[in-house]
Amino acid sequence: GAVVSQHPSRVICKSGTSVKIECRSLDFQATTMFWYRQFPKQSLMLMATSNEGSKATYEQGVEKDKFLINHASLTLSTLTVTSAHPEDSSFYICSARDSRDSGRVSTDTQYFGPGTRLTVL
Amino acid sequence: AQTVTQSQPEMSVQEAETVTLSCTYDTSENNYYLFWYKQPPSRQMILVIRQEAYKQQNATENRFSVNFQKAAKSFSLKISDSQLGDTAMYFCAWGGSSNTGKLIFGQGTTLQVKP
Numbered sequence: 001g002a003v004v005s006q007h008p009s010r011v012i013c014k015s016g017t018s019v020k021i022e023c024r025s026l027d028f029q030a031t032t033m034f035w036y037r038q039f040p041k042q043s044l045m046l047m048a049t050s051n052e053g054s055k056a057t058y059e060q061g062v063e064k065d066k067f068l069i070n071h072a073s074l075t076l077s078t079l080t081v082t083s084a085h086p087e088d089s090s091f092y093i094c095s096a097r098d099s100r101d102s103g104r105v106s107t108d109t110q111y112f113g114p115g116t117r118l119t120v121l
Numbered sequence: 122a123q124t125v126t127q128s129q130p131e132m133s134v135q136e137a138e139t140v141t142l143s144c145t146y147d148t149s150e151n152n153y154y155l156f157w158y159k160q161p162p163s164r165q166m167i168l169v170i171r172q173e174a175y176k177q178q179n180a181t182e183n184r185f186s187v188n189f190q191k192a193a194k195s196f197s198l199k200i201s202d203s204q205l206g207d208t209a210m211y212f213c214a215w216g217g218s219s220n221t222g223k224l225i226f227g228q229g230t231t232l233q234v235k236p
Contacts, residue, residue, distance in 0.1 A: 032222050042229070043212060108154065108222065114163070
């Protein structure tokens with residue numbers, strides 16, 4: 001259990017275009033999902049917290065108009081990079097917070113998607 | 122503000138041997154969670170082990186165990202009988218008892234298991 005998918009795994013686009021990345025929790029409902037950005041050999045940088053049915057909360061320095069987040073259902077959050085530029089090229093990872101009270105699964109744990117490598121030409 | 126520090130950027134260990142990765146953190150909260158995540162070359166983040174701060178007993182998962190020292194704010198990961206598949210970047214993370222669910226990550230330790 002606790003599987004998170006992310007699509008696409010890799011995308012190449014031209015400068016100025018928009019790219020949408022999907023994050024799905026496959027076997028649990030996630031009221032909260034998170035979006036991270038990671039540069040090579042570095043730690044994860046939290047971009048925003050996505051809450052189902054409400055506006056996302058962005059971290060300081062992250063442009064909310066550039067990185068649009070929609071959390072339309074309990075199993076799906078999307079990140080749209082608008083008017084992408086080469087400096088937006090990066091590895092983007094989503095995670096879903098599993099808050100179920102289960103004797104089998106640890107509570108309040110984040111499970112991660114496999115990531116999306118974005119290259120903007 | 123909470124911080125997580127991993128002071129070992131890179132480590133190596135011989136296959137079948139034991140290695141310990143260090144992690145310290147700073148927080149004023151009393152109830153929180155600590156995690157170790159593994160990120161192999163595929164870059165998929167994998168949960169290795171989790172510890173609730175209110176539990177005194179150290180968490181274990183097969184070959185992975187932690188040494189949780191709450192007063193010292195230390196949370197090290199011990200990998201026993203290291204295997205080639207353990208080669209990865211390891212991240213220590215702190216999660217608060219508040220409802221935001223955010224995790225604070227350390228800088229990461231790259232572990233190389235040598236045959």
